[in-house]
């Protein structure tokens with residue numbers, strides 16, 4: 001089965017449409033005001049409206065208030081929610097929507113135990129831990145910290161770019177890859193050539 005690709009942090013309609021034309025499986029919209037890739041509801045609506053059928057739209061939140069998430073859900077047709085903060089399982093289940101739980105990996109974490117507590121998530125997104133930022137850092141983490149067996153599909157994130165796709169796929173064998181900085185020319189501005197190179201590297205990977 002081909003490894004799925006999610007590209008996160010779109011702020012511009014044209015970039016998202018270009019990604020969809022390249023065959024990306026999912027696009028991520030960041031509803032976290034501290035992120036340089038944060039989108040307003042109006043921006044998000046414009047991006048979603050422009051996308052062709054069968055492109056999954058993931059809305060990303062970091063320890064957001066329930067009322068704010070419900071307000072966004074009422075106005076933007078999101079297919080899936082991504083919780084990228086310290087949300088407990090009950091907070092992820094409030095909306096009756098498919099969700100991904102992001103874990104920011106650092107030594108000493110019990111990844112398997114955490115994964116089990118989010119058993120109803122549709123995927124576990126494993127990202128790099130960083131003291132000063134919640135995500136989109138462009139930094140890899142030590143993939144040896146990923147347990148061999150996890151109960152959920154693994155979406156590998158953190159410092160991926162076209163040049164390390166093959167190494168990541170060989171080392172981790174994830175269900176999907178997630179990338180943001182590695183396909184950008186500036187924060188929130190995706191580079192069509194880098195997106196194409198990333199997706200080509202995934203498509204060219206043979207076990």
Ligand SMILES: O=C(O)c1ccccc1NCC(=O)[C@H](O)[C@H](O)COP(=O)(O)O
Nearest residue numbers: 008035134135136137138158159180181
């Ligand atoms: O992208 C952001 O700015 C961001 C901010 C706060 C929390 C999460 C954020 N992004 C989450 C993602 O899914 C990124 O794609 C993931 O962190 C990987 O980013 P990168 O290392 O830049 O490829």
